[in-house]
Amino acid sequence: xxxxxxxxxxxxxxxxxxxxxxxxxxxxxxxxxxxxxxxxxxxxxxxxxxxxxxxxxxxxxxxxxxxxxxxxxxxxxxxxxxxxxxxxxxxxxxxxxxxxxxxxxxxxxxxxxxxxxxxxxxxxxxxxxxxxxxxxxxxxxxxxxxxxxxxxxxxxxxxxxxxxxxxxxxxxxxxxxxxx
Amino acid sequence: xxxxxxxxxxxxxxxxxxxxxxxxxxxxxxxxxxxxxxxxxxxxxxxxxxxxxxxxxxxxxxxxxxxxxxxxxxxxxxxxxxxxxxxxxxxxxxxxxxxxxxxxxxxxxxxxxxxxxxxxxxxxxxxxxxxxxxxxxxxxxxxxxxxxxxxxxxxxxxxxxxxxxxxxxxxxxxxxxxxxxxxxxxxxxxxxxxxxxxxxxxxxxxxxxxxxxxxxxxxxxxxxxxxxxxxxxxxxxxxxxxxxxxxxxxxxxxxxxxxxxxxxxxxxxxxxxxxxxxxxxxxxxxxxxxxxxxxxxxxxxxxxxxxxx
Numbered sequence: 101x102x103x104x105x106x107x108x109x110x111x112x113x114x115x116x117x118x119x120x121x122x123x124x125x126x127x128x129x130x131x132x133x134x135x136x137x138x139x140x141x142x143x144x145x146x147x148x149x150x151x152x153x154x155x156x157x158x159x160x161x162x163x164x165x166x167x168x169x170x171x172x173x174x175x176x177x178x179x180x181x182x183x184x185x186x187x188x189x190x191x192x193x194x195x196x197x198x199x200x201x202x203x204x205x206x207x208x209x210x211x212x213x214x215x216x217x218x219x220x221x222x223x224x225x226x227x228x229x230x231x232x233x234x235x236x237x238x239x240x241x242x243x244x245x246x247x248x249x250x251x252x253x254x255x256x257x258x259x260x261x262x263x264x265x266x267x268x269x270x271x272x273x274x275x276x277x278x279x280x
Numbered sequence: 281x282x283x284x285x286x287x288x289x290x291x292x293x294x295x296x297x298x299x300x301x302x303x304x305x306x307x308x309x310x311x312x313x314x315x316x317x318x319x320x321x322x323x324x325x326x327x328x329x330x331x332x333x334x335x336x337x338x339x340x341x342x343x344x345x346x347x348x349x350x351x352x353x354x355x356x357x358x359x360x361x362x363x364x365x366x367x368x369x370x371x372x373x374x375x376x377x378x379x380x381x382x383x384x385x386x387x388x389x390x391x392x393x394x395x396x397x398x399x400x401x402x403x404x405x406x407x408x409x410x411x412x413x414x415x416x417x418x419x420x421x422x423x424x425x426x427x428x429x430x431x432x433x434x435x436x437x438x439x440x441x442x443x444x445x446x447x448x449x450x451x452x453x454x455x456x457x458x459x460x461x462x463x464x465x466x467x468x469x470x471x472x473x474x475x476x477x478x479x480x481x482x483x484x485x486x487x488x489x490x491x492x493x494x495x496x497x498x499x500x501x502x503x504x505x506x507x508x509x510x511x512x513x514x515x516x517x518x519x520x521x522x523x524x525x526x527x528x529x530x531x532x533x534x535x536x537x538x539x540x541x542x543x544x545x546x547x548x549x550x551x552x553x554x555x556x557x558x559x560x561x562x563x564x565x566x567x568x569x570x571x572x573x574x575x576x577x578x579x580x581x582x583x584x585x586x587x588x589x
Contacts (some may be wrong), residue, residue, distance in 0.1 A: 114325075122330050123333035148287070155287060181287075220295075224298060
């Protein structure tokens with residue numbers, strides 16, 4: 101894996117994620133951008149690098165977001181780590197050249213990450229009552245957003261050859277012709 | 281270096297920082313600096329995309345209209361309105377309480393006594409009201425529970441640090457209670473709990489009430505020895521106040537309820553039905569009045585009784 105190239109891909113996706121959140125507001129149902137990027141790297145990178153990528157990308161998102169003016173460091177990092185670990189665990193069972201596999205992993209890993217995030221923030225809202233937190237509302241919105249993330253998964257699949265070359269990722273299975 | 285182990289330690293640290301309150305993580309004041317750095321780094325890619333999205337939304341949602349800002353402002357206005365109305369309601373409630381207390385104080389000079397702050401009602405159990413207990417206070421049995429400071433709800437049957445049980449006066453098992461109906465007082469309206477003083481007369485009749493089992497009290501009107509017979513006619517809407525020698529002096533003139541029915545019995549005497557102005561089953565909070573003298577038949581005789589007139 102080319103760390104610089106992977107970082108650049110994630111940097112662009114992070115920018116997209118922040119820009120859309122800023123433009124539409126934090127409580128809007130919309131796709132996640134960063135998580136499919138983590139999934140893409142976790143599908144092809146060595147396990148340790150995949151987990152570190154998930155953790156660091158989540159940490160970057162943590163540092164750039166806040167809830168009720170309270171910056172929370174850790175929740176996204178753990179969510180990213182959970183998503184990357186999930187993908188690393190099941191990637192052997194997936195046909196990685198298939199668009200459906202990309203979409204499925206993007207949605208499932210995002211859903212898992214959002215579950216981890218919601219659990220952590222729910223616990224945090226008990227210890228920090230100033231954080232306004234409605235667990236069912238958040239869970240509903242995040243689940244729907246995870247569903248939308250399928251679009252980003254599909255978009256990344258469409259650009260896979262370019263993105264993977266940039267991030268220095270390779271897979272023998274992708275050398276054969278792609279199929280649905 | 282074992283990077284897997286480093287990742288594990290980092291994840292544990294992140295887990296701790298995620299759930300621990302901010303005051304336990306002062307060392308992470310560093311994160312403000314990191315955050316500022318990250319914002320600068322993210323800006324080149326974030327700003328153009330934000331601008332593009334906002335431009336696209338602006339052109340589709342009406343030029344120059346900040347839809348999000350307007351929605352936010354509307355929410356704020358609603359929040360302010362809600363707070364204003366709540367403050368207005370609280371103000372009104374406090375004014376009514378002041379008036380009611382002033383009126384009760386005029387009728388019974390020893391009316392003001394020790395009382396708890398408003399205690400939340402937890403629910404009803406076996407017709408007893410369960411009220412949150414006060415750990416720091418030893419609420420005596422037979423202490424008096426009131427709503428809105430002047431409406432008699434019932435007596436405390438038992439109390440501990442967690443819960444206080446109150447038997448409403450309208451409960452079937454509650455004992456007989458004596459009251460007075462003053463000609464000068466009326467409830468403001470059939471639904472209101474506010475009392476208004478209508479005339480300057482001090483005429484009154486006494487009434488002896490028993491619970492009916494339907495949430496009301498009923499009993500015969502009798503005239504005090506010093507009163508002129510037939511001088512006062514009891515009507516629905518009149519206020520019934522506590523005037524009972526078996527209750528402590530400071531509790532006299534608490535409001536028992538409103539007359540909802542007044543009929544002449546075959547023997548020529550008037551029978552009244554009284555409904556507590558505040559339904560105990562709908563109470564959200566009440567206060568407990570108590571003093572060393574509070575309680576039962578061993579309470580001292582009522583100095584205010586019979587003097588009102």
